[in-house]
Amino acid sequence: TKLLRYRSNYVSTTRYNMLTFLPKCLYEQFHRVANFYFLVAAILSVFPLSPFNKWSMIAPLVFVVGLSMGKEALEDWRRFMQDVEVNSRKASVHRGSGDFGRRVWKKIRVGDIVRVDKDQFFPADLLLLSSSYEDGICYVETMNLDG
Numbered sequence: 841t842k843l844l845r846y847r848s849n850y851v852s853t854t855r856y857n858m859l860t861f862l863p864k865c866l867y868e869q870f871h872r873v874a875n876f877y878f879l880v881a882a883i884l885s886v887f888p889l890s891p892f893n894k895w896s897m898i899a900p901l902v903f904v905v906g907l908s909m910g911k912e913a914l915e916d917w918r919r920f921m922q923d924v925e926v927n928s929r930k931a932s933v934h935r936g937s938g939d940f941g942r943r944v945w946k947k948i949r950v951g952d953i954v955r956v957d958k959d960q961f962f963p964a965d966l967l968l969l970s971s972s973y974e975d976g977i978c979y980v981e982t983m984n985l986d987g
Contacts (some may be wrong), residue, residue: 849964851926853919856912865912869905878904931956931963935952 854866869877878901883889885897927946934953946961948954953969956962962980966969971978 844950848946850946851923853923854916855918855919856916861916865909866905868912871909872881875901875905927960929963931960 857890932940932955
């Protein structure tokens, strides 16, 4: 039989990585109409016929774009740190020998039997096999998904 390869349970909400930050962020910055307009104006100010000093056009553009990129980097860093925290949480996973052991969320795989106790977050998309409540009833709060 052929083993199927599934994606990992690693959660990543970041928009950038070390290689894509500069090109992707610059693209997003100059995709904004105002920034693109001032980029064109700054390029035109470099030519000798321009009535403006080139630095009076380039400096504010570099400042605004740099500030926006710094804000994007800070927000993405915070998302990364939240991802690390979520991926490092531990869940009870059946070991196969009859007992449950602790495993970080990012290491949970398709086919693992996971025990979720009352008021715990689900570490992955799960199929309910059993419930300890009367008549097998289970209540799942989906506020994190629904908003």
